[in-house]
Amino acid sequence: xAKISGVEIRPGNNIEYEGGxxxxxxxxxxxxxxxxxxxxxxxxxxxxxxxxxxxxxxAETVERIRLDTKDFQYLYSxxxxxVFMDTETYEQINLxxxxxxxxxxxxxDGMMVQLELYEERPISVALPETVEAVVVEADAVVKxxxxxxxxxxxxxDNGVRVMVPPHIVTGTRIVVDVYEREYVKxxx
Numbered sequence: 001x002a003k004i005s006g007v008e009i010r011p012g013n014n015i016e017y018e019g020g021x022x023x024x025x026x027x028x029x030x031x032x033x034x035x036x037x038x039x040x041x042x043x044x045x046x047x048x049x050x051x052x053x054x055x056x057x058x059a060e061t062v063e064r065i066r067l068d069t070k071d072f073q074y075l076y077s078x079x080x081x082x083v084f085m086d087t088e089t090y091e092q093i094n095l096x097x098x099x100x101x102x103x104x105x106x107x108x109d110g111m112m113v114q115l116e117l118y119e120e121r122p123i124s125v126a127l128p129e130t131v132e133a134v135v136v137e138a139d140a141v142v143k144x145x146x147x148x149x150x151x152x153x154x155x156x157d158n159g160v161r162v163m164v165p166p167h168i169v170t171g172t173r174i175v176v177d178v179y180e181r182e183y184v185k186x187x188x
Contacts, residue, residue: 014065022052069116074107074111100127113128
């Protein structure tokens, strides 16, 4: 681990601060007319998701941490736990559903995910940016709507509701953005 000055923190940096693991989300460098410059940093806790705004002066140092990423395969859910398998050692681990968050609805059996680990402890699960899903219910197109900005609600096979263009009908395979929950394109 490397110590960095408080004014060297950049968005996306993972740091250890007050005994917790934090990721810098936003930064703002401020140089007041009187006194020394400082960096206003918005931090997000990697364990529980809390947010905190902290001021770091140039004289302060923080520990920059490095997270390891490892490929895992999603196997199945068991109550409020999700079961993943390490693709190298075939070792299985159970993780709580809230570690994945809202994206858990898009998990599919056999899906490859990336786990971020700190000292061999899982911190977060990253799904692919987009997944394919089947539309199981789509509203009928209302005549007279303009083609430019008309989207209609549709429900996917995993129960998630997304807005789709009028030409999408029940049974169509589409590509959906996992984190934005938006229609991307028709699947090939």
